[in-house]
Amino acid sequence: MTTFTTFTTRITAMYTLQTPDPDYVVNAFWQVTGVDGEYTATIAGNTQFSSQQGAEFIPYDELTEAIVIGWIPASDIESSQQCVQGQINSLITPPALPADTPLPWSQG
Numbered sequence: 001m002t003t004f005t006t007f008t009t010r011i012t013a014m015y016t017l018q019t020p021d022p023d024y025v026v027n028a029f030w031q032v033t034g035v036d037g038e039y040t041a042t043i044a045g046n047t048q049f050s051s052q053q054g055a056e057f058i059p060y061d062e063l064t065e066a067i068v069i070g071w072i073p074a075s076d077i078e079s080s081q082q083c084v085q086g087q088i089n090s091l092i093t094p095p096a097l098p099a100d101t102p103l104p105w106s107q108g
Contacts, residue, residue: 005036005088007081011068012044016060023060025049028068032077034084041087043080047072 015027026049033042049071058067069077 005034005085007084008033008035009069009072009077009080011065014068021057021059024057025060025063025068028072030069030072032080032084034081034088036088036092039088039091041084041091043083043087045072045076045080047076 009030009032011028011030013029014025016023017026018024027046028049029044029046031042031044033040
C-alpha cells in the first residue's frame with residue numbers, strides 16, 4: 001500500500017518593529033508538518049524580512065497566515081518538506097542499525 005505525504009505550513013510566531021511602519025514584521029517563525037498515513041513529522045524554521053524587500057506594506061491586523069507564508073522563499077519550504085519526508089521515510093522503514101560485533105581475532 002502506497003500513501004502520500006500531505007504537507008502543511010503554519011506560522012507559529014512573528015516579531016515586529018515599529019519602523020519603518022507600525023508593527024512591521026521582521027521575523028516569522030514557521031513549521032512544516034508532513035502526514036503520511038499514521039506517520040507524522042515536523043520541522044521548524046524562521047525567515048527574517050527587511051524593509052528592502054519591496055513589497056507593499058500591509059497593516060499587521062490585515063495580515064493572514066497565507067500572506068506571511070507567501071513571503072517565505074519557496075526553496076526554504078521545499079527544503080523543509082524534503083527533510084520532513086526523510087524523517088517520515090525513516091519512520092516507515094527504519095534504517096538498519098550497525099551491531100557492535102566482536103573483532104574476529106580477539107575471540108577465544
